[in-house]
Amino acid sequence: MNDNEYDVIVVGAGCAGPAAAKKAAELGLKVLILEKSQVPGEKNVSGTCLNGAALLEPDLNYIVECPVERTIREMRTYHINSDRTTVFHEIPSKGILLLSVRRDHLDSWHTEEARKAGAEVKLSTTVVDIIEEDDYIKGVVTDSGEKFYGKVIIDAAGVNSIVGRKAGLIPKRKGQNMILYVTVAVKLGEEVINERFGDCIEYYLSPGIQYKTWPWIFPKKDTVTVGTGGYMDENLINDEFPNVNQYMENFLNLPVVKKKLEGGEIASWGLHLEYDEAIERRVRNGLILTGEAGGFVIPFLGEGMPEAFFTGIYAAKAAAEAIEAGDHSEAKLSERYEELIGENFFMQAFRHIATVNKESILTKTDEEITQMMQQVIIGGGFISNAIHTKWLKGVEEENFELIQEAYDFLELIQPYAAVDPDFENLYNERKSK
Amino acid sequence: MKVEMKVEYYPGETGEFIKVIEDNCVGCGECAKFCTRDVWQPDGAIYRPVNLKQCVECGACWNVCEYEAVDFSEPKGGTGVRFSYG
Numbered sequence: 001m002n003d004n005e006y007d008v009i010v011v012g013a014g015c016a017g018p019a020a021a022k023k024a025a026e027l028g029l030k031v032l033i034l035e036k037s038q039v040p041g042e043k044n045v046s047g048t049c050l051n052g053a054a055l056l057e058p059d060l061n062y063i064v065e066c067p068v069e070r071t072i073r074e075m076r077t078y079h080i081n082s083d084r085t086t087v088f089h090e091i092p093s094k095g096i097l098l099l100s101v102r103r104d105h106l107d108s109w110h111t112e113e114a115r116k117a118g119a120e121v122k123l124s125t126t127v128v129d130i131i132e133e134d135d136y137i138k139g140v141v142t143d144s145g146e147k148f149y150g151k152v153i154i155d156a157a158g159v160n161s162i163v164g165r166k167a168g169l170i171p172k173r174k175g176q177n178m179i180l181y182v183t184v185a186v187k188l189g190e191e192v193i194n195e196r197f198g199d200c201i202e203y204y205l206s207p208g209i210q211y212k213t214w215p216w217i218f219p220k221k222d223t224v225t226v227g228t229g230g231y232m233d234e235n236l237i238n239d240e241f242p243n244v245n246q247y248m249e250n251f252l253n254l255p256v257v258k259k260k261l262e263g264g265e266i267a268s269w270g271l272h273l274e275y276d277e278a279i280e281r282r283v284r285n286g287l288i289l290t291g292e293a294g295g296f297v298i299p300f301l302g303e304g305m306p307e308a309f310f311t312g313i314y315a316a317k318a319a320a321e322a323i324e325a326g327d328h329s330e331a332k333l334s335e336r337y338e339e340l341i342g343e344n345f346f347m348q349a350f351r352h353i354a355t356v357n358k359e360s361i362l363t364k365t366d367e368e369i370t371q372m373m374q375q376v377i378i379g380g381g382f383i384s385n386a387i388h389t390k391w392l393k394g395v396e397e398e399n400f401e402l403i404q405e406a407y408d409f410l411e412l413i414q415p416y417a418a419v420d421p422d423f424e425n426l427y428n429e430r431k432s433k
Numbered sequence: 434m435k436v437e438m439k440v441e442y443y444p445g446e447t448g449e450f451i452k453v454i455e456d457n458c459v460g461c462g463e464c465a466k467f468c469t470r471d472v473w474q475p476d477g478a479i480y481r482p483v484n485l486k487q488c489v490e491c492g493a494c495w496n497v498c499e500y501e502a503v504d505f506s507e508p509k510g511g512t513g514v515r516f517s518y519g
Contacts, residue, residue, distance in 0.1 A: 038443060038511045043490070044519050103519020124511030143448075143509050160492035162507060175467075175497045182469065185518035186434070223518060232467065232497070243469050245438065252436055261434055269438040270516045271469055273491040 006032045009150035013040040016291030017156035018110035019312030025118035027320040036126040041107030045270035049098040052423035054306030064430040067105040069220035072098035073199040080206035086374045095424035137287040152319035161293040179274040179299040181229025186264040209251040274299045283334035288315040300358040314340035360389035441515045447508035451482040457502035464494035489514045
């Protein structure tokens with residue numbers, strides 16, 4: 001193989017890219033990973049809490065060794081309207097529920113793991129085009145005009161990936177099924193965060209602080225990340241809300257939030273666009289789309305990073321088998337890729353819950369959801385919204401089937417609640433290494 | 434607490450990574466409406482990404498434009514927006 005020829009070229013070093021590059025290198029392939037930023041993770045914005053239930057999957061166990069800001073063990077939800085404020089204090093597991101991270105630290109660590117496994121890493125390198133021959137994607141072109149050739153290209157370049165767009169797989173969304181959210185990191189100092197938040201993430205729901213989403217405050221070591229935004233339809237932006245920053249302003253001005261962030265200083269601001277729908281076709285001859293490029297993000301459940309890790313790894317496995325067989329066709333690549341995704345319980349279950357959750361959120365006003373969530377008896381977050389919507393509808397319509405479905409939902413999420421104590425053990429074991 | 438959009442950028446020229454395709458632009462302003470950073474500004478009958486230096490590369494303008502009037506590429510390697518904390 002020439003210097004610019006590889007078995008696998010991975011575009012993007014966010015969550016999916018390093019996972020794919022590491023796995024492909026471990027499988028003995030010659031791998032190149034290209035990243036546009038100077039430091040991996042510095043062009044990424046996300047919720048930054050890794051789900052323990054996902055990391056328990058053997059494929060993802062190693063991620064636990066990443067730089068962790070804080071172990072999250074509890075969850076609080078505030079439902080606020082003009083009449084009343086209710087607070088749910090949930091402890092879904094007795095152990096660690098989530099790991100709070102910084103993307104710059106996580107993605108840089110992960111890229112280094114890929115390098116250690118044998119992948120070649122090129123930073124500050126933007127991919128601007130693909131090389132296509134005889135209906136096969138054969139390589140990529142960088143901003144400096146360099147060409148790199150690969151038997152399989154793994155696209156992990158995010159929601160607006162040029163690779164996926166040029167290959168005709170990432171469609172223009174025209175404002176449909178999109179979420180736009182802003183984040184601010186507020187520096188408070190470690191002791192203040194220990195006092196005011198501890199190891200607890202918080203969700204908020206109140207008219208005027210979000211539009212069909214679920215604002216949050218996630219504690220890191222010495223800062224907290226505050227996020228909110230909205231579903232992009234014709235009502236997101238209007239005279240009262242000239243842009244999504246207005247939702248953030250209102251959120252930060254809620255008396256309860258103001259008090260919690262008192263004395264803090266905004267250290268940084270971020271913005272992210274998400275697309276809430278799996279892409280119909282995510283494989284072409286010689287190309288696999290992973291992570292957000294492949295539509296593997298679930299905004300209506302606040303999930304995305306585990307899906308990116310999983311699909312990155314699965315793409316590498318599918319690529320390795322295709323290369324071994326000397327067949328890089330769409331049929332060969334997608335058969336294995338889709339099979340691995342279909343077998344992943346975490347991905348399937350979360351996608352299912354998110355669909356119901358989305359349906360209930362989009363058919364109610366934020367006022368109605370707040371009111372409903374103030375009256376529920378279990379939990380207060382994303383998942384219980386999906387359960388309660390079904391439950392209440394069933395009661396209202398005297399439809400036992402819907403109530404049964406709500407029960408089935410509860411059953412379905414048991415693996416999520418069953419993090420205890422396995423994840424804590426895994427965490428301690430990996431961290432002592 | 435002072436609420437501000439504190440955004441960092443890498444040094445270096447990004448290149449003109451967002452352009453208006455003048456022949457396609459009908460001046461509807463959807464790009465400007467969904468832009469959180471005031472990048473798009475009216476210029477006569479059309480809109481232009483005048484304040485490209487303020488762009489955070491989210492792609493909302495490209496996604497909402499129904500007239501194929503937004504040419505949305507990427508900044509040169511190692512340039513453009515730089516987020517910390519993620």
